[in-house]
Amino acid sequence: MLHLGLGALAHANWHANYHSFENDSWPELSVLQAAHAAEILVKARIAQQHPLLIFEHLPKPPTQKTKLTLEHLLQxxxxxxxxxxxxxxxxxxxxxxxNLALYRSFGRLRNSIQHFTSPKKDVSKDAIEFIYGVIDPFIHQCWKLFAIDYNEDHEPYTYLVSGLIRRGVPFLVSPGLIGSLDGIDMEWPSGNSQYKKLMLGRLESLRTHKQI
Structure with missing residues (x-):
């Protein structure tokens, strides 16, 4: 489940932070994929305690001697x-x-897009906020993972990290970023000195770690 959830996260990162000339639904798809990634990742963490804890409804045995099997659960x-x-x-x-409030509001956005219609705005911004405000700290707390590590670009950090910085999106800095730091365009958002201070501190910690 963890592997599948991280795959969905990589797809969400790709569709939220990049653009397609052939498919104008990437923003909406990024919302669906980010919500799906979060759902699978949360279930993966619960399942680490015990796989049956993710089930709200369990099958009833046809006889007292019947053992619960994977087939029973799937059916x-x-x-x-x-x-x-x-x-x-x-x-x-x-x-x-x-950020539970963001988790719940994003769930409502996903339901609206999936079952009704998309708001008349660029919802990829909502997906990015959700990925780095909810999924990023969650997977780091549970498995010491970083959302920026999961991206389908062949150069996974250069454009993604530049875009996050340009948008003023806080993100956790992965050690995998060390080799790409010099190629990243640091176009800081104007009028947001607090964000710049925060991220420069995180990036400097990474550089210091590299020197050690």
């Missing part, structure tokens, strides 16, 4: 849904979703 089991996962995560692991 009759039902896992917890997106909106129910934060409480289940906390109860099973003690871990809380970072």
């Amino acid at each position: 009759d089991g039902r896992t917890y849904q997106y909106g129910e996962l934060p409480d289940r995560l906390w109860a099973a692991t003690g871990v809380q979703i970072p």
